[in-house]
Amino acid sequence: MILAVAGGKGGVGKTTIAYNLGAALDAVVVDADLGMADLPAGNGTGPDLHDALAGRADPVECVRGGPVPVLPCGRSLAGARASDLRRLDDVLRSVEATRGPVVVDCPAGRRADAGVPLAVADACLLVVSPRRFALADALRTRALARELDAGLVAAAVNRVVEPGSVPASAIADALGAPTDVVPADPRLRRSVRTESPVVDVSPESGVASTVRSLAARVPRKL
Protein backbone atom coordinates (compact mmCIF):
# COMPACT_ATOMS: atom_id res chain seq x y z
CA MET A 1 0.00 0.00 0.00
CA ILE A 2 1.42 3.36 -1.05
CA LEU A 3 -0.41 6.37 0.39
CA ALA A 4 0.22 9.86 -0.98
CA VAL A 5 -0.32 12.69 1.49
CA ALA A 6 -1.07 15.79 -0.53
CA GLY A 7 -2.43 19.28 -0.09
CA GLY A 8 -2.59 22.05 -2.66
CA LYS A 9 -1.15 24.78 -0.57
CA GLY A 10 2.16 24.91 1.24
CA GLY A 11 2.28 25.34 4.98
CA VAL A 12 -0.84 23.33 5.88
CA GLY A 13 1.12 20.83 7.96
CA LYS A 14 1.14 18.05 5.39
CA THR A 15 4.55 16.77 6.41
CA THR A 16 3.56 16.59 10.06
CA ILE A 17 0.44 14.59 9.23
CA ALA A 18 2.40 12.31 6.89
CA TYR A 19 5.04 11.63 9.55
CA ASN A 20 2.51 10.88 12.25
CA LEU A 21 0.45 8.70 9.93
CA GLY A 22 3.65 6.82 9.23
CA ALA A 23 3.89 5.97 12.90
CA ALA A 24 0.24 4.95 13.14
CA LEU A 25 0.45 2.80 9.97
CA ASP A 26 3.88 1.36 10.79
CA ALA A 27 5.03 2.66 7.42
CA VAL A 28 8.16 4.14 5.83
CA VAL A 29 7.67 7.84 5.10
CA VAL A 30 9.23 9.12 1.87
CA ASP A 31 9.99 12.82 1.57
CA ALA A 32 9.08 13.48 -2.06
CA ASP A 33 9.30 17.26 -1.80
CA LEU A 34 12.33 17.37 -4.07
CA GLY A 35 12.97 21.08 -3.79
CA MET A 36 12.61 21.52 -0.04
CA ALA A 37 13.48 18.66 2.30
CA ASP A 38 11.18 18.58 5.33
CA LEU A 39 11.65 15.26 7.07
CA PRO A 40 14.47 14.35 9.45
CA ALA A 41 17.51 13.08 7.62
CA GLY A 42 19.42 11.68 10.55
CA ASN A 43 22.96 12.99 10.54
CA GLY A 44 22.68 14.11 6.94
CA THR A 45 25.05 11.61 5.36
CA GLY A 46 24.18 8.62 3.27
CA PRO A 47 22.18 8.26 0.07
CA ASP A 48 18.82 9.99 -0.25
CA LEU A 49 15.88 10.25 -2.64
CA HIS A 50 17.85 12.48 -5.05
CA ASP A 51 20.40 9.68 -5.32
CA ALA A 52 17.73 7.03 -5.80
CA LEU A 53 16.00 9.08 -8.51
CA ALA A 54 19.27 9.72 -10.30
CA GLY A 55 19.91 5.99 -10.31
CA ARG A 56 22.96 6.31 -8.05
CA ALA A 57 21.60 4.40 -5.06
CA ASP A 58 19.32 1.49 -4.24
CA PRO A 59 16.13 2.98 -2.75
CA VAL A 60 15.99 0.54 0.13
CA GLU A 61 19.49 1.57 1.25
CA CYS A 62 18.31 5.17 1.51
CA VAL A 63 15.81 4.45 4.28
CA ARG A 64 16.98 5.83 7.66
CA GLY A 65 15.84 4.23 10.89
CA GLY A 66 14.18 6.06 13.76
CA PRO A 67 10.84 6.18 15.59
CA VAL A 68 9.46 6.43 12.06
CA PRO A 69 11.70 5.12 9.25
CA VAL A 70 12.23 7.88 6.71
CA LEU A 71 13.54 7.99 3.15
CA PRO A 72 14.78 11.57 3.20
CA CYS A 73 15.07 13.96 0.33
CA GLY A 74 18.34 15.49 -0.76
CA ARG A 75 19.14 19.08 0.04
CA SER A 76 20.89 20.46 -3.03
CA LEU A 77 19.49 22.32 -6.02
CA ALA A 78 21.64 20.23 -8.33
CA GLY A 79 20.19 17.06 -6.84
CA ALA A 80 16.65 18.36 -7.32
CA ARG A 81 17.44 19.13 -10.93
CA ALA A 82 18.98 15.72 -11.58
CA SER A 83 16.03 13.81 -10.12
CA ASP A 84 14.23 11.74 -12.72
CA LEU A 85 10.60 11.54 -11.66
CA ARG A 86 9.97 8.63 -13.99
CA ARG A 87 11.98 6.52 -11.56
CA LEU A 88 9.72 7.35 -8.62
CA ASP A 89 7.34 4.49 -9.39
CA ASP A 90 10.12 1.88 -9.13
CA VAL A 91 11.64 3.59 -6.09
CA LEU A 92 8.39 3.52 -4.14
CA ARG A 93 7.50 -0.01 -5.22
CA SER A 94 10.87 -1.41 -4.19
CA VAL A 95 10.63 0.22 -0.77
CA GLU A 96 7.13 -1.23 -0.41
CA ALA A 97 8.25 -4.69 -1.48
CA THR A 98 10.92 -4.88 1.21
CA ARG A 99 9.62 -2.62 3.98
CA GLY A 100 5.85 -2.71 3.77
CA PRO A 101 3.44 0.25 3.63
CA VAL A 102 4.77 3.56 2.35
CA VAL A 103 3.51 7.07 3.08
CA VAL A 104 4.66 9.66 0.54
CA ASP A 105 4.93 13.27 1.68
CA CYS A 106 4.10 15.15 -1.54
CA PRO A 107 5.11 18.70 -2.42
CA ALA A 108 2.57 21.49 -2.68
CA GLY A 109 1.33 22.70 -6.06
CA ARG A 110 0.29 20.95 -9.25
CA ARG A 111 3.54 20.45 -11.08
CA ALA A 112 4.98 17.11 -12.09
CA ASP A 113 6.62 16.62 -8.69
CA ALA A 114 3.17 16.74 -7.07
CA GLY A 115 1.43 14.76 -9.80
CA VAL A 116 3.77 11.80 -10.14
CA PRO A 117 3.42 10.58 -6.52
CA LEU A 118 -0.36 10.78 -6.96
CA ALA A 119 -0.09 8.76 -10.15
CA VAL A 120 1.99 6.09 -8.42
CA ALA A 121 0.07 5.90 -5.14
CA ASP A 122 -2.69 3.43 -4.42
CA ALA A 123 -4.60 5.97 -2.37
CA CYS A 124 -4.27 9.53 -1.25
CA LEU A 125 -5.11 11.66 1.76
CA LEU A 126 -5.60 15.41 1.55
CA VAL A 127 -4.48 17.84 4.21
CA VAL A 128 -6.37 21.11 4.18
CA SER A 129 -6.24 24.29 6.15
CA PRO A 130 -9.36 25.44 8.04
CA ARG A 131 -9.34 28.77 6.23
CA ARG A 132 -12.26 29.05 3.86
CA PHE A 133 -10.32 30.09 0.78
CA ALA A 134 -7.97 27.13 1.21
CA LEU A 135 -10.80 24.79 0.31
CA ALA A 136 -10.64 25.91 -3.35
CA ASP A 137 -7.02 24.84 -3.36
CA ALA A 138 -7.92 21.48 -1.84
CA LEU A 139 -10.53 20.97 -4.54
CA ARG A 140 -7.93 21.57 -7.25
CA THR A 141 -5.66 18.95 -5.72
CA ARG A 142 -8.61 16.63 -5.41
CA ALA A 143 -9.26 17.09 -9.16
CA LEU A 144 -5.63 16.32 -9.93
CA ALA A 145 -5.77 13.19 -7.79
CA ARG A 146 -8.89 12.09 -9.61
CA GLU A 147 -7.25 12.61 -13.02
CA LEU A 148 -4.34 10.50 -11.90
CA ASP A 149 -6.54 7.76 -10.45
CA ALA A 150 -5.41 8.25 -6.86
CA GLY A 151 -8.44 7.29 -4.78
CA LEU A 152 -9.05 9.83 -2.03
CA VAL A 153 -9.58 7.87 1.17
CA ALA A 154 -9.70 10.66 3.75
CA ALA A 155 -9.08 14.31 4.43
CA ALA A 156 -7.65 16.06 7.45
CA VAL A 157 -8.46 19.63 8.37
CA ASN A 158 -5.30 20.57 10.19
CA ARG A 159 -4.20 22.99 12.91
CA VAL A 160 -7.73 23.77 13.98
CA VAL A 161 -7.90 26.09 16.97
CA GLU A 162 -11.69 25.90 17.40
CA PRO A 163 -12.84 22.43 16.32
CA GLY A 164 -16.48 23.37 16.76
CA SER A 165 -16.23 26.11 14.15
CA VAL A 166 -15.15 23.87 11.28
CA PRO A 167 -17.94 22.61 8.96
CA ALA A 168 -16.41 19.15 8.77
CA SER A 169 -19.35 17.46 7.06
CA ALA A 170 -19.61 20.21 4.42
CA ILE A 171 -15.90 19.79 3.70
CA ALA A 172 -16.31 16.02 3.55
CA ASP A 173 -19.14 16.46 1.03
CA ALA A 174 -17.12 18.86 -1.10
CA LEU A 175 -14.08 16.61 -1.19
CA GLY A 176 -16.03 13.36 -1.35
CA ALA A 177 -14.15 11.67 1.47
CA PRO A 178 -14.48 11.19 5.24
CA THR A 179 -12.87 14.12 6.99
CA ASP A 180 -11.27 14.38 10.42
CA VAL A 181 -10.59 17.64 12.21
CA VAL A 182 -7.10 17.72 13.71
CA PRO A 183 -6.85 20.01 16.73
CA ALA A 184 -3.92 22.40 16.94
CA ASP A 185 -1.54 20.84 19.41
CA PRO A 186 2.06 21.75 20.25
CA ARG A 187 2.94 18.08 20.60
CA LEU A 188 1.90 17.50 17.00
CA ARG A 189 3.69 20.59 15.80
CA ARG A 190 7.05 19.56 17.23
CA SER A 191 6.65 15.85 16.49
CA VAL A 192 8.70 15.89 13.27
CA ARG A 193 11.56 18.05 14.50
CA THR A 194 11.92 16.04 17.71
CA GLU A 195 11.07 12.73 16.04
CA SER A 196 8.34 11.99 18.56
CA PRO A 197 5.12 10.84 16.89
CA VAL A 198 2.04 11.66 18.96
CA VAL A 199 0.65 8.11 18.86
CA ASP A 200 3.83 7.02 20.67
CA VAL A 201 4.52 9.86 23.10
CA SER A 202 0.96 10.91 23.98
CA PRO A 203 -1.32 8.06 22.98
CA GLU A 204 -4.20 9.22 25.21
CA SER A 205 -4.39 12.69 23.69
CA GLY A 206 -7.16 13.91 21.40
CA VAL A 207 -4.68 14.58 18.63
CA ALA A 208 -3.31 11.02 18.81
CA SER A 209 -6.82 9.67 18.64
CA THR A 210 -7.48 11.76 15.50
CA VAL A 211 -4.31 10.46 13.87
CA ARG A 212 -5.41 6.90 14.61
CA SER A 213 -8.84 7.65 13.17
CA LEU A 214 -7.23 8.92 9.94
CA ALA A 215 -4.98 5.88 9.78
CA ALA A 216 -7.98 3.60 10.15
CA ARG A 217 -9.44 5.03 6.93
CA VAL A 218 -6.45 3.89 4.91
CA PRO A 219 -7.04 0.45 3.43
CA ARG A 220 -4.25 -1.93 4.39
CA LYS A 221 -4.65 -4.03 1.31
CA LEU A 222 -6.16 -3.46 -2.09
Place this chain on the structure above:
Amino acid sequence: MELSWTHDRRDGVDLIRCRLVNDAGVPRRVRLENRLGGPVLPPRRRGVPEQGWDADGVTVRLPPHSTRALGYACVVVESDQSQGSGQEAENAEPPVEIASVERAADGPPDGAVSGDPPHQVAGESAVRSAVRSLGDHRPPRAVVDAAGGGSGPAAVEEPPPEPAEAPPRDVDSAPDPSPTETVPNPSPADPVPDPSPAEPAAVDAWLDAVERRVERAERLDGADVEAATEVLVAAGGLDAVADLDRRLERDADRLRAVAERAASLAARTEDPTVPTGALERLS
Protein backbone atom coordinates in the same frame (compact mmCIF):
# COMPACT_ATOMS: atom_id res chain seq x y z
CA MET B 1 -7.71 15.41 -45.95
CA GLU B 2 -4.50 16.48 -47.65
CA LEU B 3 -1.03 15.37 -46.70
CA SER B 4 2.21 16.90 -47.91
CA TRP B 5 5.61 15.87 -46.65
CA THR B 6 9.34 16.39 -46.90
CA HIS B 7 11.97 13.76 -46.24
CA ASP B 8 15.57 14.56 -45.29
CA ARG B 9 18.35 12.34 -44.20
CA ARG B 10 21.06 13.60 -41.89
CA ASP B 11 23.77 11.55 -40.21
CA GLY B 12 21.95 8.32 -40.85
CA VAL B 13 18.65 9.59 -39.42
CA ASP B 14 15.58 10.21 -41.55
CA LEU B 15 13.60 13.33 -40.71
CA ILE B 16 10.05 13.43 -41.98
CA ARG B 17 7.99 16.61 -41.86
CA CYS B 18 4.29 16.48 -42.58
CA ARG B 19 1.52 18.93 -43.13
CA LEU B 20 -2.10 17.91 -42.84
CA VAL B 21 -4.98 20.02 -44.07
CA ASN B 22 -8.52 19.26 -42.99
CA ASP B 23 -10.65 21.20 -45.42
CA ALA B 24 -13.89 19.69 -44.22
CA GLY B 25 -16.35 21.52 -42.02
CA VAL B 26 -16.20 18.82 -39.36
CA PRO B 27 -13.47 17.65 -36.97
CA ARG B 28 -11.65 14.58 -38.23
CA ARG B 29 -9.22 12.09 -36.79
CA VAL B 30 -6.33 11.04 -38.99
CA ARG B 31 -3.98 8.13 -38.63
CA LEU B 32 -0.59 8.65 -40.27
CA GLU B 33 1.72 5.71 -40.64
CA ASN B 34 5.42 5.56 -41.27
CA ARG B 35 6.42 3.55 -44.35
CA LEU B 36 10.15 3.55 -43.76
CA GLY B 37 11.82 0.47 -42.40
CA GLY B 38 12.39 1.47 -38.80
CA PRO B 39 10.47 2.52 -35.71
CA VAL B 40 9.17 6.04 -35.34
CA LEU B 41 11.17 8.25 -33.00
CA PRO B 42 8.48 10.67 -31.91
CA PRO B 43 8.77 14.18 -30.52
CA ARG B 44 9.11 13.98 -26.76
CA ARG B 45 8.41 16.19 -23.81
CA ARG B 46 10.73 15.58 -20.85
CA GLY B 47 11.44 12.13 -22.16
CA VAL B 48 7.83 11.07 -22.67
CA PRO B 49 6.51 10.76 -26.25
CA GLU B 50 3.96 13.38 -27.17
CA GLN B 51 0.37 12.34 -27.03
CA GLY B 52 -0.92 10.32 -29.98
CA TRP B 53 2.46 8.92 -31.10
CA ASP B 54 3.46 5.28 -31.17
CA ALA B 55 6.11 3.16 -32.87
CA ASP B 56 4.23 3.03 -36.17
CA GLY B 57 2.89 6.52 -36.51
CA VAL B 58 0.59 9.09 -35.00
CA THR B 59 -3.11 9.70 -34.52
CA VAL B 60 -4.18 13.30 -34.46
CA ARG B 61 -7.45 15.16 -34.39
CA LEU B 62 -7.88 18.18 -36.62
CA PRO B 63 -10.63 20.74 -36.01
CA PRO B 64 -12.69 21.83 -39.04
CA HIS B 65 -10.84 23.88 -41.67
CA SER B 66 -7.47 23.58 -39.99
CA THR B 67 -3.88 22.75 -40.77
CA ARG B 68 -1.46 20.86 -38.62
CA ALA B 69 2.27 20.45 -39.00
CA LEU B 70 4.18 17.64 -37.34
CA GLY B 71 7.35 15.70 -37.76
CA TYR B 72 9.27 12.71 -36.58
CA ALA B 73 12.56 10.93 -36.96
CA CYS B 74 13.23 7.39 -38.05
CA VAL B 75 16.39 5.32 -38.14
CA VAL B 76 16.07 3.15 -41.18
CA VAL B 77 17.50 -0.31 -40.84
CA GLU B 78 17.68 -1.43 -44.41
CA SER B 79 19.24 -4.75 -45.31
CA ASP B 80 20.23 -3.45 -48.71
CA GLN B 81 21.95 -0.09 -48.73
CA SER B 82 21.33 0.08 -52.45
CA GLN B 83 20.34 3.72 -52.14
CA GLY B 84 23.86 4.67 -51.16
CA SER B 85 24.51 6.83 -48.16
CA GLY B 86 25.16 9.98 -50.12
CA GLN B 87 21.97 9.98 -52.16
CA GLU B 88 18.85 11.86 -51.28
CA ALA B 89 16.00 9.62 -50.32
CA GLU B 90 13.82 10.36 -53.30
CA ASN B 91 12.01 7.11 -53.61
CA ALA B 92 8.93 6.61 -55.69
CA GLU B 93 7.30 5.50 -52.43
CA PRO B 94 6.33 8.13 -49.86
CA PRO B 95 7.82 7.73 -46.37
CA VAL B 96 4.51 8.42 -44.67
CA GLU B 97 0.89 7.82 -45.59
CA ILE B 98 -2.59 8.46 -44.34
CA ALA B 99 -3.82 5.11 -43.08
CA SER B 100 -7.32 6.24 -42.13
CA VAL B 101 -9.51 9.28 -41.76
CA GLU B 102 -12.71 9.39 -39.78
CA ARG B 103 -15.10 11.85 -38.32
CA ALA B 104 -14.08 12.84 -34.81
CA ALA B 105 -16.33 13.72 -31.93
CA ASP B 106 -16.70 17.38 -31.12
CA GLY B 107 -14.66 18.45 -28.19
CA PRO B 108 -11.26 19.73 -27.19
CA PRO B 109 -8.35 19.04 -29.54
CA ASP B 110 -5.76 16.39 -28.79
CA GLY B 111 -2.54 17.44 -27.20
CA ALA B 112 -2.58 18.64 -23.65
CA VAL B 113 -1.36 22.12 -22.99
CA SER B 114 0.76 22.49 -19.91
CA GLY B 115 -1.54 23.53 -17.09
CA ASP B 116 -4.53 21.52 -18.27
CA PRO B 117 -5.39 18.51 -16.19
CA PRO B 118 -3.57 15.54 -17.69
CA HIS B 119 -5.81 13.33 -19.76
CA GLN B 120 -4.32 9.98 -20.40
CA VAL B 121 -3.96 8.31 -23.71
CA ALA B 122 -5.17 4.74 -23.70
CA GLY B 123 -2.28 2.53 -22.65
CA GLU B 124 -0.16 5.37 -21.33
CA SER B 125 0.64 5.10 -17.67
CA ALA B 126 -0.56 7.76 -15.28
CA VAL B 127 3.05 8.51 -14.38
CA ARG B 128 4.04 9.27 -17.95
CA SER B 129 1.02 11.45 -18.53
CA ALA B 130 1.78 13.35 -15.32
CA VAL B 131 5.42 13.89 -16.35
CA ARG B 132 4.40 14.94 -19.85
CA SER B 133 1.59 17.34 -19.09
CA LEU B 134 2.28 18.87 -15.69
CA GLY B 135 4.77 21.68 -15.23
CA ASP B 136 8.46 20.98 -14.81
CA HIS B 137 9.35 21.00 -11.12
CA ARG B 138 13.11 21.32 -11.50
CA PRO B 139 15.03 24.43 -10.48
CA PRO B 140 16.32 26.20 -13.62
CA ARG B 141 19.83 25.25 -14.58
CA ALA B 142 21.03 28.82 -14.26
CA VAL B 143 20.12 28.87 -10.56
CA VAL B 144 21.76 25.50 -9.96
CA ASP B 145 24.97 26.60 -11.68
CA ALA B 146 24.97 29.93 -9.89
CA ALA B 147 24.70 28.11 -6.58
CA GLY B 148 27.87 26.24 -7.52
CA GLY B 149 26.18 22.84 -7.53
CA GLY B 150 27.80 19.83 -9.14
CA SER B 151 25.77 16.68 -9.25
CA GLY B 152 26.12 14.25 -6.41
CA PRO B 153 25.78 14.30 -2.67
CA ALA B 154 29.07 16.11 -2.29
CA ALA B 155 27.48 19.33 -3.51
CA VAL B 156 25.45 20.24 -0.48
CA GLU B 157 24.00 23.47 0.79
CA GLU B 158 22.96 23.75 4.39
CA PRO B 159 19.20 23.47 4.88
CA PRO B 160 17.62 26.65 6.20
CA PRO B 161 17.76 26.47 10.01
CA GLU B 162 14.52 26.10 11.98
CA PRO B 163 13.53 29.48 13.39
CA ALA B 164 13.02 28.01 16.85
CA GLU B 165 16.53 26.62 17.02
CA ALA B 166 18.75 29.15 15.27
CA PRO B 167 19.87 32.27 17.12
CA PRO B 168 17.50 35.09 16.17
CA ARG B 169 18.74 36.40 12.87
CA ASP B 170 18.14 39.88 11.66
CA VAL B 171 16.78 38.43 8.44
CA ASP B 172 14.21 41.12 7.82
CA SER B 173 16.43 44.13 8.28
CA ALA B 174 19.51 42.82 6.48
CA PRO B 175 19.87 44.35 3.03
CA ASP B 176 19.33 41.86 0.22
CA PRO B 177 21.79 41.67 -2.60
CA SER B 178 19.71 42.87 -5.52
CA PRO B 179 19.65 40.21 -8.20
CA THR B 180 20.53 42.67 -10.93
CA GLU B 181 23.68 43.63 -9.11
CA THR B 182 24.60 40.08 -8.27
CA VAL B 183 24.16 38.12 -11.50
CA PRO B 184 27.04 38.97 -13.85
CA ASN B 185 25.97 40.83 -16.98
CA PRO B 186 28.75 40.45 -19.53
CA SER B 187 28.90 43.08 -22.25
CA PRO B 188 29.22 41.66 -25.78
CA ALA B 189 32.82 42.78 -26.13
CA ASP B 190 34.06 40.94 -23.04
CA PRO B 191 35.13 37.34 -23.08
CA VAL B 192 32.62 35.24 -21.12
CA PRO B 193 33.62 35.70 -17.48
CA ASP B 194 33.69 32.88 -14.97
CA PRO B 195 31.35 33.80 -12.15
CA SER B 196 33.53 34.82 -9.22
CA PRO B 197 33.16 32.69 -6.08
CA ALA B 198 31.31 35.51 -4.30
CA GLU B 199 28.45 35.65 -6.77
CA PRO B 200 26.95 32.12 -6.63
CA ALA B 201 27.14 32.23 -2.85
CA ALA B 202 25.35 35.59 -2.88
CA VAL B 203 22.48 34.21 -5.01
CA ASP B 204 22.28 31.25 -2.68
CA ALA B 205 22.21 33.49 0.37
CA TRP B 206 19.48 35.66 -1.16
CA LEU B 207 17.29 32.63 -1.90
CA ASP B 208 17.87 31.33 1.63
CA ALA B 209 16.81 34.66 3.09
CA VAL B 210 13.63 34.70 1.00
CA GLU B 211 12.86 31.15 2.02
CA ARG B 212 13.23 32.01 5.70
CA ARG B 213 10.84 34.94 5.31
CA VAL B 214 8.27 32.76 3.54
CA GLU B 215 8.54 30.08 6.20
CA ARG B 216 8.08 32.67 8.91
CA ALA B 217 4.97 33.97 7.21
CA GLU B 218 3.61 30.46 6.71
CA ARG B 219 4.06 29.68 10.37
CA LEU B 220 2.29 32.88 11.39
CA ASP B 221 -0.58 32.38 8.95
CA GLY B 222 -3.51 31.15 11.05
CA ALA B 223 -1.24 30.25 13.97
CA ASP B 224 -2.56 29.97 17.50
CA VAL B 225 -1.09 32.21 20.20
CA GLU B 226 1.53 29.73 21.30
CA ALA B 227 2.81 29.05 17.80
CA ALA B 228 2.84 32.74 16.94
CA THR B 229 4.78 33.56 20.11
CA GLU B 230 7.39 30.94 19.24
CA VAL B 231 7.91 32.50 15.82
CA LEU B 232 8.10 36.05 17.18
CA VAL B 233 10.62 35.09 19.83
CA ALA B 234 12.84 33.47 17.21
CA ALA B 235 12.49 36.47 14.90
CA GLY B 236 13.44 38.94 17.61
CA GLY B 237 10.16 40.63 18.40
CA LEU B 238 7.20 42.25 16.73
CA ASP B 239 9.22 44.89 14.87
CA ALA B 240 11.11 42.17 13.04
CA VAL B 241 7.94 40.90 11.41
CA ALA B 242 6.08 44.19 11.13
CA ASP B 243 6.76 44.71 7.47
CA LEU B 244 7.00 41.02 6.54
CA ASP B 245 4.07 41.33 4.15
CA ARG B 246 5.65 44.15 2.22
CA ARG B 247 9.00 42.40 2.01
CA LEU B 248 7.39 39.21 0.75
CA GLU B 249 5.60 41.14 -1.96
CA ARG B 250 8.90 42.55 -3.09
CA ASP B 251 10.48 39.11 -2.86
CA ALA B 252 7.76 37.65 -5.06
CA ASP B 253 8.31 40.28 -7.76
CA ARG B 254 12.05 39.78 -7.72
CA LEU B 255 11.77 36.01 -7.75
CA ARG B 256 9.46 36.12 -10.76
CA ALA B 257 11.82 38.46 -12.61
CA VAL B 258 14.84 36.29 -11.86
CA ALA B 259 12.97 33.10 -12.71
CA GLU B 260 11.95 34.51 -16.10
CA ARG B 261 15.45 35.63 -16.85
CA ALA B 262 16.97 32.38 -15.63
CA ALA B 263 14.55 30.29 -17.65
CA SER B 264 15.24 32.15 -20.88
CA LEU B 265 18.98 32.02 -20.24
CA ALA B 266 18.73 28.32 -19.58
CA ALA B 267 16.96 27.82 -22.89
CA ARG B 268 19.61 29.88 -24.65
CA THR B 269 22.49 28.02 -23.06
CA GLU B 270 21.10 24.70 -24.21
CA ASP B 271 20.83 25.82 -27.80
CA PRO B 272 24.14 26.85 -29.32
CA THR B 273 26.79 24.25 -29.95
CA VAL B 274 30.31 25.56 -29.85
CA PRO B 275 32.06 24.02 -32.85
CA THR B 276 35.26 23.36 -30.90
CA GLY B 277 36.50 20.76 -33.34
CA ALA B 278 36.09 23.03 -36.33
CA LEU B 279 37.65 25.96 -34.49
CA GLU B 280 40.63 23.84 -33.55
CA ARG B 281 41.13 22.76 -37.12
CA LEU B 282 40.98 26.33 -38.37
CA SER B 283 43.27 27.81 -35.73
